[in-house]
Amino acid sequence: MTEVSSSQAGDLETSSGISVVHMPSLSQPIQVQSVIHSNTPSVIQTAGPNVQTIQVVRVAPVDEDLSDDSENKKRREMLSRRPSYRKILNELSSPVAVSKIEEESNSSQSQDGDSPEGTSNLSGVQYQQGSFLPAGTIQISNSDGVAVSQGLQTLTMTNASPSTTSATGATIVQYAQGPDGQFFIPDMSGTVQAYQIATSGALPQGVVMATTGSAMSSPQNLSEEASRKRELRLLKNREAARECRRKKKDYVKCLENRVAVLENQNKTLIEELKALKELYCQKEG
DNA sequence: AAAGGTGGCCGTCACATGTT
DNA sequence: AACATGTGACGGCCACCTTT
Numbered sequence: 001m002t003e004v005s006s007s008q009a010g011d012l013e014t015s016s017g018i019s020v021v022h023m024p025s026l027s028q029p030i031q032v033q034s035v036i037h038s039n040t041p042s043v044i045q046t047a048g049p050n051v052q053t054i055q056v057v058r059v060a061p062v063d064e065d066l067s068d069d070s071e072n073k074k075r076r077e078m079l080s081r082r083p084s085y086r087k088i089l090n091e092l093s094s095p096v097a098v099s100k101i102e103e104e105s106n107s108s109q110s111q112d113g114d115s116p117e118g119t120s121n122l123s124g125v126q127y128q129q130g131s132f133l134p135a136g137t138i139q140i141s142n143s144d145g146v147a148v149s150q151g152l153q154t155l156t157m158t159n160a161s162p163s164t165t166s167a168t169g170a171t172i173v174q175y176a177q178g179p180d181g182q183f184f185i186p187d188m189s190g191t192v193q194a195y196q197i198a199t200s201g202a203l204p205q206g207v208v209m210a211t212t213g214s215a216m217s218s219p220q221n222l223s224e225e226a227s228r229k230r231e232l233r234l235l236k237n238r239e240a241a242r243e244c245r246r247k248k249k250d251y252v253k254c255l256e257n258r259v260a261v262l263e264n265q266n267k268t269l270i271e272e273l274k275a276l277k278e279l280y281c282q283k284e285g
Numbered sequence: 286a287a288a289g290g291t292g293g294c295c296g297t298c299a300c301a302t303g304t305t
Numbered sequence: 306a307a308c309a310t311g312t313g314a315c316g317g318c319c320a321c322c323t324t325t
Contacts, residue, residue, distance in 0.1 A: 236310080238296060244312055245294080 233309095234297075237298085240309095240311060241296070242294095244310095248312085
């Protein structure tokens, strides 16, 4: 294995983003490819039997000369053009990336003794299980294996039928509440039904729930239809934001783990280089 | 105890990106 | 092209900690 560090690298020739590093102590040059603005994690790959290629990912510095307005605009553009987490994770989980990464992992696996439970090992990096699954395949389930919709409120009802009651005897109904008193409750098929809650004179503490599903198409209910659509959109977006944050957290964890592994590797390689240098000096002397 | 700082989580908006 | 979904940014809320 070879080690490149700014202090130890020898001559560095740069052309078209690829640098060739000549190490005094090594017989073969090393190609260093620098990728700007890329979120693809660095991959160490072998370009040939005699040349090591190391792809270095770095973030380009923010342009200091920008005015406040254009700086904000540019920053926003940069952020908005960043590939989605799903894209990044898909790339990471693609067979090509994995095979490249596995190459790398062969030399580093033994260093990861403290992997937490429930993680999988790709490239010597401990990833949270499920981190690389495509969107929509991750489900949070209850003990019965039933998917749980996290964004919904939980409404506990008494006098419920046994089939829907929880262990405590109460029914758990998950709902989203609209500002106009409407409730949106997903049924077993996943579609959301709108309900209007009206208080009943005879039942001061109770509620009467009436479906408003197909009746919404009448002209006077167009605004209601619009607000229902809005509520549905908000509900979905709420869920999406939650999921997105969860994915982002996973992604950050992955990156942190990767940093730890690469730091380890770097340390090992530096020591290896030192040893080789010493050996080389002894032979020379 | 009150005030202030900090970090985490959430809902919403706006816009980018993906899907049909 | 239209619609659905994903995500950065923002502001609000809450819990916790530190300072006064």
